[in-house]
Amino acid sequence: ASDWKKEISKLRNRILFGLSIFDIILSAALAVATLPVPEGTPYAAWAIGNSATCTFQGFFIQFGLAAFLYNASLAIYHLLVVHYQKQDRWIKQNIERYLHIVPISFCFITAIISTALDLFHYSGNICHLASYPHQCHVQDNVPCLKGQNITVYRIIFAILPLLLAFVTVIICMGFVVMDVYKMEKKSKKYDFELRMKRQLKKEHRVQNHNRMSLPAMQTTDMKRTREAFVQALLYSGSFFIVIIFVMIALIIESSDENGYVPFVLTCLNYFFRPLQGVFNFFIFIRPYYEKKKRQKRRNISTDEGGSLPNV
Numbered sequence: 001a002s003d004w005k006k007e008i009s010k011l012r013n014r015i016l017f018g019l020s021i022f023d024i025i026l027s028a029a030l031a032v033a034t035l036p037v038p039e040g041t042p043y044a045a046w047a048i049g050n051s052a053t054c055t056f057q058g059f060f061i062q063f064g065l066a067a068f069l070y071n072a073s074l075a076i077y078h079l080l081v082v083h084y085q086k087q088d089r090w091i092k093q094n095i096e097r098y099l100h101i102v103p104i105s106f107c108f109i110t111a112i113i114s115t116a117l118d119l120f121h122y123s124g125n126i127c128h129l130a131s132y133p134h135q136c137h138v139q140d141n142v143p144c145l146k147g148q149n150i151t152v153y154r155i156i157f158a159i160l161p162l163l164l165a166f167v168t169v170i171i172c173m174g175f176v177v178m179d180v181y182k183m184e185k186k187s188k189k190y191d192f193e194l195r196m197k198r199q200l201k202k203e204h205r206v207q208n209h210n211r212m213s214l215p216a217m218q219t220t221d222m223k224r225t226r227e228a229f230v231q232a233l234l235y236s237g238s239f240f241i242v243i244i245f246v247m248i249a250l251i252i253e254s255s256d257e258n259g260y261v262p263f264v265l266t267c268l269n270y271f272f273r274p275l276q277g278v279f280n281f282f283i284f285i286r287p288y289y290e291k292k293k294r295q296k297r298r299n300i301s302t303d304e305g306g307s308l309p310n311v
Contacts, residue, residue: 026064058120
């Protein structure tokens, strides 16, 4: 329990915890596939549900989209740490509440509105934002009973937020990459000056060699920045792999007359979408694994350095 409290007290871990919760919600809603679709729906294999189960699935898929918006929150956190050099205490006091409130409130409110307007119907693979009868909004000869303007709702409630999250992650990562690049150039400059100073000391016995060495505090900040940079890249990479297929599928469903998504794209979408939680888990434990590996190397070096040859 003490380890849990220690880990959840870290700001980044709280954002990851929220991301993981909604990733579980989204994955669970997607895992049942077409089972909640009303029985007898054309082209819906294994459909054994009714309108209530369809609405239930659609609600939790819409609510679970907060997982994608949490990726934007995570990117903003890394931007504050790396680019603006903000400490967790400052972020907690001024920014953190919005990193949780925005994803949760937006997806919950849009899920409630969609339920109230009866917008959750069979969309081709699952129950989500769709017109009824299926794809009637793009067929002139089929009158719509529900969801005549479903394209507008899809854009506002799904496509636009995901696109905004995607752009936010790209912009934040652009700043982070540039900052780390500048930091590395500065680090190399200091390293070069330090080597030159050591060489002068060796040749001329200069005693004031510490004057140009890299300060300990700056070294600590650089390590923290590099670690945040690597984690940010990995989290963003997993997000890109997942969201690209989701957005393409949503666009095709909204524009195609039959709402038909190519089989290969459907397979990729359903394969990668639940995997973001798996990716995030391995990214999350990576620093702990690297720390243990470094400790093991130090222990081996200490043992080798401390061993004496037999006389």
